[in-house]
Amino acid sequence: MTLALARGEQRDDDTRREEARRLRAKIRSGEHHGLTTGLAPGMVQLNLAIFPKAWADDFQRFCELNPKPCPLVSMTLPGDPVFPSDIGEGLDVRTDAPRYLVFRDGKLADEVTDLTDLWQDDFVAFGMGCSYSFEEALVEGGLSLRHIEQGTKVPLYVSNIETEPAGPFRGPTILSMRPFLPEDAIRAIEVTARYPRVHGTPLHFGNPAMVGIEDISNPYSGSPPVIHQNEVPVFWACGVTPQIIVEHAKPPICITHKPGHMLITDRLNTELAG
Numbered sequence: 001m002t003l004a005l006a007r008g009e010q011r012d013d014d015t016r017r018e019e020a021r022r023l024r025a026k027i028r029s030g031e032h033h034g035l036t037t038g039l040a041p042g043m044v045q046l047n048l049a050i051f052p053k054a055w056a057d058d059f060q061r062f063c064e065l066n067p068k069p070c071p072l073v074s075m076t077l078p079g080d081p082v083f084p085s086d087i088g089e090g091l092d093v094r095t096d097a098p099r100y101l102v103f104r105d106g107k108l109a110d111e112v113t114d115l116t117d118l119w120q121d122d123f124v125a126f127g128m129g130c131s132y133s134f135e136e137a138l139v140e141g142g143l144s145l146r147h148i149e150q151g152t153k154v155p156l157y158v159s160n161i162e163t164e165p166a167g168p169f170r171g172p173t174i175l176s177m178r179p180f181l182p183e184d185a186i187r188a189i190e191v192t193a194r195y196p197r198v199h200g201t202p203l204h205f206g207n208p209a210m211v212g213i214e215d216i217s218n219p220y221s222g223s224p225p226v227i228h229q230n231e232v233p234v235f236w237a238c239g240v241t242p243q244i245i246v247e248h249a250k251p252p253i254c255i256t257h258k259p260g261h262m263l264i265t266d267r268l269n270t271e272l273a274g
Helices: 002-028 055-065 129-142 146-152 182-192 241-249
Strands: 043-052 072-075 100-102 108-110 123-129 158-161 172-179 232-235 253-257 263-268
Touching: 002 043, 002 263, 043 055, 043 072, 043 129, 043 241, 055 072, 055 123, 055 241, 100 241, 129 182, 146 172, 172 182, 172 241, 182 232, 241 253
Parallel strands: none
Antiparallel strands: 043 123, 043 253, 043 263, 072 123, 100 108, 100 253, 158 172, 172 232
16 A cells, blocks of 8 residues: 555545544534434444443343344443543533433333433443444445335344343344345355454344244334345344343333434444454
């Protein structure tokens, strides 16, 4: 690589980071409460889960035991709402995601755009890798993603693949699905293998019934899929898994991002490649 090319790439990276910070500022100020899909290209976006300290150690262990659905990228110290600076400059978990879901005793109780009034001195926030990172790599590799082309949400399914339990945390893995022709499915597996910190390789492809999905046209969340002739469904572990795990564990309070409304960092997707 020439010195001029290296400097050009550095300028591009610096520009991306600055764009991510500007977008975070808009979210923090209340200018943007919508989806983050397609925004801040090149930057890592995180799934979010927040627990009281009494529940945090078990959840950290749950992430360690289940790196596919819960690939832990960073976490905060108890009571500190700001993530470490290597994730984002002043990234404040109370204000920097567009929308949050509040669960009480395992049930969805509220949806908010700011956590300042809900913040507790014992809260610990967990930031987990998101499929947006590997989706960008798939597109750059020449693969088409139908939900992006059609402007819909990726379909999610409750599978029969059980997570490894840790304390009160246990339950099924949520899967996201993207259809491909068989030869493209192989390429997709090869590309996502480079991203173990953002779900990595698929957990399954082919017959949905083998992972407990009886009706692929009726997802748990997201948009009903369009699958063309000769395409096969490919299923990845999904970072929405903690939200269904919370229903089983029933902590007194847990806060997550609303699906599709992610926490945008200053990290480049390429930095999470293995």
